[in-house]
Amino acid sequence: xxxxxxxxxxxxxxxxxxxxxxxxxxxxxxxxxxxxxxxxxxxxxxxxxxxxxxxxxxxxxxxxxxxxxxxxxxxxxxxxxxxxxxxxxxxxxxxxxxxxxxxxxxxxxxxxxxxxxxxxxxxxxxxxxxxxxxxxxxxxxxxxxxxxxxxxxxxxxxxxxxxxxxxxxxxxxxxxxxxxxxxxxxxxxxxxxxxxxxxxx
Amino acid sequence: xxxxxxxxxxxxxxxxxxxxxxxxxxxxxxxxxxxxxxxxxxxxxxxxxxxxxxxxxxxxxxxxxxxxxxxxxxxxxxxxxxxxxxxxxxxxxxxxxxxxxxxxxxxxxxxxxxxxxxxxxxxxxxxxxxxxxxxxxxxxxxxxxxxxxxxxxxxxxxxxxxxxxxxxxxxxxxxxxxxxxxxxxxxxxxxxxxxxxxxxx
DNA sequence: TCATTTAATTGACACTATGTCATTGACATA
DNA sequence: TATGTCAATGACATAGTGTCAATTAAATGA
Numbered sequence: 095x096x097x098x099x100x101x102x103x104x105x106x107x108x109x110x111x112x113x114x115x116x117x118x119x120x121x122x123x124x125x126x127x128x129x130x131x132x133x134x135x136x137x138x139x140x141x142x143x144x145x146x147x148x149x150x151x152x153x154x155x156x157x158x159x160x161x162x163x164x165x166x167x168x169x170x171x172x173x174x175x176x177x178x179x180x181x182x183x184x185x186x187x188x189x190x191x192x193x194x195x196x197x198x199x200x201x202x203x204x205x206x207x208x209x210x211x212x213x214x215x216x217x218x219x220x221x222x223x224x225x226x227x228x229x230x231x232x233x234x235x236x237x238x239x240x241x242x243x244x245x246x247x248x249x250x251x252x253x254x255x256x257x258x259x260x261x262x263x264x265x266x267x268x269x270x271x272x273x274x275x276x277x278x279x280x281x282x283x284x285x286x287x288x289x290x291x292x293x294x295x
Numbered sequence: 296x297x298x299x300x301x302x303x304x305x306x307x308x309x310x311x312x313x314x315x316x317x318x319x320x321x322x323x324x325x326x327x328x329x330x331x332x333x334x335x336x337x338x339x340x341x342x343x344x345x346x347x348x349x350x351x352x353x354x355x356x357x358x359x360x361x362x363x364x365x366x367x368x369x370x371x372x373x374x375x376x377x378x379x380x381x382x383x384x385x386x387x388x389x390x391x392x393x394x395x396x397x398x399x400x401x402x403x404x405x406x407x408x409x410x411x412x413x414x415x416x417x418x419x420x421x422x423x424x425x426x427x428x429x430x431x432x433x434x435x436x437x438x439x440x441x442x443x444x445x446x447x448x449x450x451x452x453x454x455x456x457x458x459x460x461x462x463x464x465x466x467x468x469x470x471x472x473x474x475x476x477x478x479x480x481x482x483x484x485x486x487x488x489x490x491x492x493x494x495x496x
Numbered sequence: 497t498c499a500t501t502t503a504a505t506t507g508a509c510a511c512t513a514t515g516t517c518a519t520t521g522a523c524a525t526a
Numbered sequence: 527t528a529t530g531t532c533a534a535t536g537a538c539a540t541a542g543t544g545t546c547a548a549t550t551a552a553a554t555g556a
Contacts, residue, residue, distance in 0.1 A: 128515090
């Protein structure tokens with residue numbers, strides 16, 4: 095059912111996407127121009143605009159897969175019956191979140207750069223944030239209902255606090271300017287989150 | 296000792312700075328062009344480049360005053376002898392940090408936008424981060440030496456965790472998308488930081 | 497006072513990038 | 527074979543940047 099023409103079109107779009115990814119990695123997002131991309135893809139200038147609205151659009155398409163993976167991590171189940179169990183589940187989710195980002199280090203760097211540059215990509219990232227935060231909010235509500243967590247705290251506020259810390263350490267790790275290992279970071283974040291800096295020790 | 300010419304020059308630079316600030320507020324950082332600025336300042340196009348290297352340079356100059364104020368908040372003394380006292384000092388510092396940002400709401404929004412756009416401005420902001428983080432690191436070391444804080448935690452890691460939360464809530468408040476009041480946010484952040492989510496209650 | 501030097505100001509220019517659109521030509525269709 | 531369709535194209539209009547030679551007006555000094 096797919097004729098030569100359609101194959102050709104799909105092929106061209108793929109070529110452009112691959113070229114865009116390569117150029118993004120080599121030059122960064124800001125430095126990349128449409129001309130760089132079409133030159134690498136060996137297509138005419140106008141061809142880029144047949145398949146993509148603009149530079150952002152290339153990255154949005156490339157982001158889709160990673161976005162899906164983040165959404166999966168965000169929606170992991172959380173039904174602990176003890177504090178110990180809760181801590182284990184939390185550590186596990188953080189590890190998945192950070193590992194996923196680290197597996198796509200270069201790509202995440204491009205996304206970081208683009209967030210500050212393109213409102214559409216910022217909105218995409220905000221979507222990921224919102225999914226994690228609402229999922230964590232549910233988790234805290236559950237923990238409160240089981241008398242595991244401090245019932246006086248506002249779940250959505252605590253969820254944001256927790257996610258923001260995770261996100262910032264993620265960017266730190268992506269940039270490679272953390273002196274500590276990922277595991278050390280995970281352990282510390284979790285201890286503070288669950289027990290606090292001034293807890294009994 | 297200042298002659299007419301020098302006065303003229305200072306006046307022109309001031310005019311440009313005021314114009315830049317106004318245009319940044321009206322159009323945002325990205326949308327603003329040099330032509331917008333010189334048009335508002337009623338100077339020739341080339342004049343902008345006599346006093347400023349480029350658009351970033353305008354904002355860098357405008358940032359200086361706020362940067363100083365952040366540096367002051369970062370270097371507040373911290374020598375508590377009880378946990379209660381520690382908590383009070385922490386709450387106080389956070390309140391000053393968030394208040395300062397909120398007093399300059401529109402300006403902070405511009406800075407946020409520019410951080411993602413200009414590596415130089417990002418570096419400036421990273422400087423503020425670093426000052427806060429190293430100051431908080433010292434505070435934690437002090438608290439550990441007085442047996443107030445968990446001695447097993449790595450101070451610089453905890454400091455980053457704490458500052459990142461503060462920073463992210465600051466941007467939230469700046470954007471006006473927090474449902475909660477600043478005081479609620481401060482209280483929650485501090486409780487989690489010092490006692491943890493799962494602490495005795 | 498007037499000629500000369502010095503310095504602030506200027507806009508035209510060269511350059512780079514974007515997004516559009518009329519044109520082209522190869523494939524599909526009858 | 528003739529005709530229609532659509533992917534591909536690059537020239538063009540537009541918009542922004544940063545530079546620099548020319549201009550203008552103040553400072554200097556004989």
